[in-house]
Each structure stands twice: as C-alpha cells, then as structure tokens.
Amino acid sequence: MTIALVLLSGLVTVALIIYILTQKGTKRFTRLATIYTILFFGLFSSLFVRNMDWQLLSTSINKSGTQVHVIEPIEAVVAHAEARESQIKKSVLIDAPVIKQFPELPRGCEVTSLAMLLQHAGVKIDKMTLAKEVKKDPTPYKKENGKIYFGNPNFGFVGDMYSFNNPGFGVYHRPIAVLANVYLPDRIIDLTGKDFEEVQKHLSDEKPVWVITNVHYKELPSSLFQTWHTNDGVIDITYKEHSVLITGYDEHYIYFNDPQKGTKNKKAPKDDFIKSWVQMGRQAITYYD
Secondary structure, eight states: OHHHHHHHHHHHHHHHHHHHHHTOSOHHHHHHHHHHHHHHHHHHHHHHHHHOOGGGGOEEEOTTSOEEEOOOOOOOOOBOSOOOOOOOOSOEEOOOOOOOOTTTOTTOHHHHHHHHHHHHTTOOOOHHHHHHHSOEEOOOOEEETTEEEOOOTTTSEEBOSSOTTSOBOOOOHHHHHHHHHHHSTTTEEEOTTSOHHHHHHHHHTTOOEEEEEETTSSOOOGGGOEEEEETTEEEEEOTTEEEEEEEEEOSSEEEEEETTTTEEEEEEEHHHHHHHHHHTTOOEEEEOO
C-alpha cells in the first residue's frame, strides 16, 4: 500500500509539472496546479525517505566493480589512554596465551579472544567469567513476512553463546571494550575505525590486538550477508563473523591466536586478512601499560 502511494504521488507530481510547463490552463488553474505540485512533491519525498532501506546502501565498490558489504559498527567508546608514537616494525610476533573456545563456548570467540588479551596484560581471568559478564541483547529471534528480527551485536551479545541448538550470533567491539575496561581501567583503547597502521603500531609495541574478522580471513561476497531488523535499526550481518587475537605480522602474513581451534600464531595472507577486517568494520581493541 505504501509503495503504491509513493508511485502515485510521484506520478501526480510529474503530471502537474508537465501541466504547468505547457501552460494550457488559465492563471487560476496554473496557480492551483503549482500548489498541488508542491503538496504532492512533499508527500512523495516523505514517503520515499521513510521507506528507503538506507542500510542496504552501505556498501563499497571493490576493484572488480562488484558490490561488497561493509559492516558499520557504532563508534569507539572506550579510549581513555592517550596514543603514543610508536614506530612500525617490519615484522612482529608476540607470545600471547592461546585459549580454545570449544566445547564450552561454541559462539564465544569474542570473549575467548578477550580472555587471551587480558591474560597477556597480566589479568587472571577466564573465558567463562567473561562470557557471563559481557552485556547481552535479550531480543528473541523471530522471522516474519520474510524479515528477520533479532538483537544488535553493537549493544550486547546476541542469542545463545553456549549452544548451536538455539539461535545466536555474537558481539561487536563496544560491549567487549566496556568489559575489558572493567579489568584494565583507563588502559583499554578502542581502535575501531582506524587504519590498520594503527593496529601495527600497537603490535610493534608488543601489544596483541583483539579484532573482528571472518572464518575465511578474506573478503566475503554479499551472498553471505543477511539483513536483520533490530530495536536499534536495520543492520547487515554474516554468520561467518569471527574474532581472533592478532599477535604479529610480516611482509606477507598476519599472525593470530585462533580460539576456534586453539591455534597459536596461525597465519593468513596479509592483504586478504586486512580486507576481511575492513569489511567487518575495522573493529579492534588493545591495551596500554
């Protein structure tokens, strides 16, 4: 019904404009046509803006000319520590604890990677405690009229972290940074939105970096994304989302501790990994001494 009104108001607006331009009527009818043109144009604009799904426009164009989904998380909120000038080294490899998320936390890659980061900083903490403490979005999963309604990972963990038997997803940088700040007050910095060079600076300072990427560690096609309707608006997500702790890099590779299999200093091609990180919103968190 709404789409029909948009089309009707648009067609009437065009017809009235044509009438005015041809000036076939009297001045009185021309004035009336002008008034109705303004009214219908206002109606058309209002309906068009209200019904446009702007989230679907938040894509970028890659070099091949195809559309690529890019996650747009909310801005960083925990960045109490001030940035220090660090020279980017040619290569880095940090010895950080590695923790496996399975079998206890099938969807707990984010809190498990955070546990690795905090343990490297000297905090005695475990993944299960963080899983309990991280903020949750309790919105239940619902599919209605072809639309998916669920929580928003920008504001809390979505769904069931402990089992694949129930709907679930994960959590993004903001709740993770807030939780990390509880254990390292004023020492957590949220690098989300920064260039990868900022990540390299902190790695060069011997600080591992928590990030969001995907399970393939390369840019994903749009077919692997879906749209959710949340209490905070429409978002695009991919079930291929994954969190790891970056421990180093060199000319060709990025190294990281992978909670999925408990692999220490796993490597992925550098360019591919960075593209996957950018696609997932440049989400990154680390700490200062």
